[in-house]
Amino acid sequence: MSNQIAKTGGFALQPQNMGEAMEMANMLSGSQMVPKNYQNKPQDTLVAMMMGSELGLNPIQALQNIAVINGKPSIYGDALLALVQNHPSFGGIVESFDESTMTATCTVWRKGGEKHTQTFSAADAKTAGLWEKAGPWTQYPKRMLTFRARGFAVRDQFADALAGLITREEAEDMPTERNITPRKEPAQQSALEHYPEEKFDANFEAWKGLVEAGKKSPEQILATVESRAALSEQQRQKILNIGKEEAEA
Known part of the structure; x- marks a missing residue:
């Protein structure tokens, strides 16, 4: 994805208040043109729209690039890069991959700042219990390693551009929250x-x-x-x- 995720004018339909936002969320969640994760889920749709607004995305861009995973908004790895590339302080980014060690490297920097590098390897993925995990880690391991290195590096340098968002790929790998409240036994x-x-x-x-x-x-x-x-x-x-x-x- 290129940096064309930047703010757009035209037919953006930006809601002006919570009532309009909820009405739009209801309308969009009832459409077949939004991702399945948002279909018939107006509350999740509203959360994504609100987060997108903080990032400068119109509602449609937000729904296409933000996912609510385990109740936490996250963003696709490609969209994460596009947002950072459109930040006024963006200096540059270099990504590489070492096939011999299966290590992804991402170096990113702000204008006038020092370069910041993060790596993520197959060994790191094994330690985290991700390597050979069913799904994308088995099908596209190199891409998943790249996304993880990119996510760490970009979030370290551009927390102001991402408003606390993590990548969707990272969010999906997090364990689901469990209710650890002690269960009250029924009265004898x-x-x-x-x-x-x-x-x-x-x-x-x-x-x-x-x-x-x-x-x-x-x-x-x-x-x-x-x-x-x-x-x-x-x-x-x-x-x-x-x-x-x-x-x-």
Whole structure:
């Protein structure tokens, strides 16, 4: 991708407020012309549009070049380079690849600044658990190494141009977030107070009516009651036997 990702005029349709932005996100996400990751996902579409606006991209450019991976906006490796090349402080970039060691090298610099170099090799990919990973790492290993070296070098020198974005390729390799909140164990039945016999008898006819009317099953009644109080075995069986006597007769 060349540096033609620069800001464009013409029919850009830039929303002026949140209402217009949400309306546009709904419209675009319902189109078959946007990437599948955004189809029928207006919230993700809006996030990409907002991030694109910070980078100077119109909504369509943003949707074509920004991806939301695990809830985090990221940008395609080629688009990352195009954005940096359009930055007013861009000085230059040189990329190379060593076939003998399978090492990608990227050197980038700002105008009047020192050159900054980053490398990423097959050995680095193995350490990160990426080498021979199913997908692009197996199909296009050289390109993935190049994207990783480029991403590190460019982000180090042009954080102001990227607003914290990482490459989509890097985002896809990150482990998915997991909920590590300790699970609350359900209250033990033994910790509940016993259902008073007189209260049980007073409610039994109402439960029986629900079962006979087909609105609840005995098992549903039992689950509801046991969530609030501990039943004796005799009370449990009485609920479970609702309707059985008539059926047996």
